[in-house]
Amino acid sequence: MSRSWRGRDIMTGDAVEVVAEQGVITSIRPIKVDQQQLPWLSPGWFDLQVNGFGSYDLxxxxxxxxxxxxxxxxLYKEGTALYLPTVITGAMDRMKQGLATIAAYRNCSEVNRAAIPGIHLEGPFISSEDGSRGAHPREHTCDPDWEKFEQLQAAADGLIRMVTLAPEREGAIPFIEKLVADNVIVAIGHTKATGEQITAAVEAGATVSTHLGNGSEPMLPRHPNYIWQQLAEDRLWATFVPDGHHLSPEVLKVMLRAKGKRSIFVSDTTQFGGMKPGVYRSLIGGEVRLTEAGRLHTLSNSNILAGSAMSFIDGFETVLHKTDMDMVELIEAMTSRPAQVMQMDDRIGKLQVGLQANLTIFQYEQTIDARPTIVETVVHGESVYKAENGV
Structure with a gap:
């Protein structure tokens, strides 16, 4: 049975009808209607870094x-159609149990498989140093260990598709080479690497910087340092958290200029996304504070963030009104670019015949402080969220 959705193509502004059968887009045809009465129709938003949301902790x-x-x-209610559940540094038993549970959930349905195309393993092969390790528990950080990774990948049923690590750790470079040979995307993050070590990691196959500008000491040498090095490395994509807290709007603006079309947005959201301000306790980070402004930091040190409490729609105002990006670039940084860096752009990331029917349909007026209103989220041709009033 075919299904269809109408809206303004976010890339062209044209009024179109997207038709899908068996989870795949079969046609995209122009329609003659008043465009202003239609919502925006975007490829499904794809978040490469999700630790939880709405009180649920991964x-x-x-x-x-x-x-x-x-x-x-x-996340569906926030317009995120696809995401990588992100399992971070911890005891091996805890990490393996979490990975196995994600794999079991994903295998329950075709929609689940489409919504979760893989898992992001952030750690434990990261820096042990304060600041660089962020809220990751020091006692579980370690040097890369292929046997340990194989245990984690086996628990995940082969679903680990991205690994964030620190290239200065002993054995990191051959470890990166083995990951790349195993079709795993390697990201640099939570690191104190030198320029030479970053270059070596890229030569070995690393292609991404995880939440660049964060997971670092609060104070760094002006130059050189590992942030400048990654910004200048044209072979690296960079993910950014546009919540206004991980990076000030001014810093985000400059970093986006430096990375250009290799910029990707992630939420790095946690269980505290969508929750009220207050002091909370979690396994990762211990006691944390969520402020009225939406900043999430460890209670012991307000300079150390404990992930974010945002969804993608919370970044619209910062990006569109405080950087050089326009709407098309913003959407690309949440759709086609993450699909490309994950080597999945032959299946997802665009409104294109033959690709999966993953859609984010929303209303948005580009005014200061405006937030998108999600109308409908579609995954693999199935409506997984629809606003009750249709707007």
Whole structure:
């Protein structure tokens, strides 16, 4: 059975009808209607770094499929159609249990498989140093260990598609080469690497910088340092958290200029996304504070962030009104670019016949402080969220 959706193509502004059958786009045809009455129609937003959302935690001591289902459904309401659940540094038993639970949930349905195309492993092969390790527990950080990774990948049923690591750790370069040979995307993050070590990692196959500008000491030498080095490395894509807290709008603006079309947005959101301000406790980060302004930091040190409490729609105002990016570039940084860096652009990331029917349909007026209103989220041709009033 075919299904269809109408809206303004976010890339062209044209009124179109997208038709899909069996989860795949079969036609995109122009329609003659008043364009201003139509919502924007975008490829499904794709977030490469999600730690939880809406009170659901993907890094708790013992994760359940309900935690993953809750996170996924809460993200659908925010317009995120696809994401990489992100399992971070911890005890091996905890990490393996979480990875196995994600794999089990994903295998329940075709929609689940489409919504979760892989898993992001952030750590444990990262810096042990304060600042660079962020909120990751020092006692579980370690040097790259292929046997340990194989145990984690086996628990994940082969779903680990991205690994964030620190290239200065002993054995990191041959480890990167083995990951790349195993079709795993390697990202540099939570690091104190020298320029030479970053170059060596790129030569070995690393292609991404994880939340560039964060996961670092609060104070760095003016130059050289590992942030400048990654900004200048044209072979690296860079992910950024546009919540106004991970990077000030001025810094984000300059970094986006430096990376250009290799810029990608991630939320790095946690269970505290969508929750009220207050002091909370979590396994990762211990006691944390969520401020009225939406900043999430460790209670012991306000300079150390503990992930974010944002969804993609919270970054619209910062990006569109405080940087050089326009709407088309913003959407590309949440759709086609993450698909490309993950080597999935032959299946997802664009409104194109033959690709998966993943859509984010939303209303948005480009005024100061405006936030998008999600009308509908579609995954693999199935409507997974639809606003009750249709707007």
């Amino acid at each position: 890094n708790k001591q013992e994760m359940t499929e309900e935690d993953i289902a809750g996170t996924t459904k809460a």
